[in-house]
Amino acid sequence: SIAHTDSRSCRYxxxxxxxxxxxxxxxxxxxxxxxxxxxxxxxxxxxLKWNHASTRCNSGSACKICQGNHHSTLHKPGEPQKGEPESHSDGKSNLVQADVNNVQPQIAGCSVSTPRKEGECSSLLKILPVKLQGPMGTLDTYALLDDGSTVTIIDAAAAKEVGLSGPESCFSISWTGDVDRVEEKSQEVNFEISGSYEGA
Structure with missing residues (x-):
């Protein structure tokens, strides 16, 4: 027999x-x-659709509470509302220049793993929710923490969304197992990054 699934069935x-x-x-x-x-x-x-990442979302939707780049049902209580400035008890900005040599993480990262079948290997990745700030606004996204990295890399679509641009640069990326890749049309950009958790 064939099972029929309602296309509007809620996956939650x-x-x-x-x-x-x-x-x-x-x-x-x-x-x-x-x-x-x-x-x-x-x-x-x-x-909240399944076939693309938020950096490639064409829906044009934003949080109706704070205009952030997340669905309104994902708005965290305590986040500033639209037009409300962020306040800090010490009067200092909670954003830091993206200089990986000076970053001192204050919270533990999350681990994400893929289910594995017998005989298969899986990867554990450390990710953190972060807020990127550029000339054209902020973007809530996730950062992949790589202890072996010597630079901070940002996706071109995310950089464009917050208005980042800079001089073109060519750089080489090397992984384990003698895997190398050259990125010829990259840009060097400056941006600010902060944790998106409460008190960041």
């Missing part, structure tokens, strides 16, 4: 006739639980 509660954004269980769960679920399933943070 597994019931039909509603989309994720209208799911009672989704809306009732804490924002942290929603974020973890979205990250684990590699959904777009902006539109």
């Amino acid at each position: 509660c597994l019931k039909s006739n509603h989309d994720l954004q209208a799911c009672d269980k989704w809306l009732a769960d804490p924002v942290k639980v929603r974020w973890n679920w979205v990250v684990k399933r590699k959904l777009c943070f902006r539109c």
Whole structure:
């Protein structure tokens, strides 16, 4: 027999006739639980769809509460609302220049792994939610922490979204197993990065 799946079946509660954004269980769960679920399933943070990353989202949607680059149902309580300046108890900015030699992480990273079958290897990656700041605004995204890296690299689409540009530069990337790749059309850019967790 052939099983028929409703194309509008909610993947969160597994019931039909509603989309994720209208799911009672989704809306009732804490924002942290929603974020973890979205990250684990590699959904777009902006539109909650399955087939692309948030940096490549064409929906044009933004958080209706703070205008951030995430879906309104992923807005964390305590984040500044639209037009509300961020306040800091010490009066200092919580953003730091992206100089990997001076970064001292204050929180532990998250580990992400892929399920593995018997005989297969899996990778564990350290990621952190971060906020990038450039001339044209901010972007909530994730940073992959690489202890062996000597530079900080940003995706071209993310750089464009916050208005980053700079002189063209060519650089070589080397991995384990004698894997090398040359990026000829890269740019050197300056940007600010901060943790997106409360108190960053």
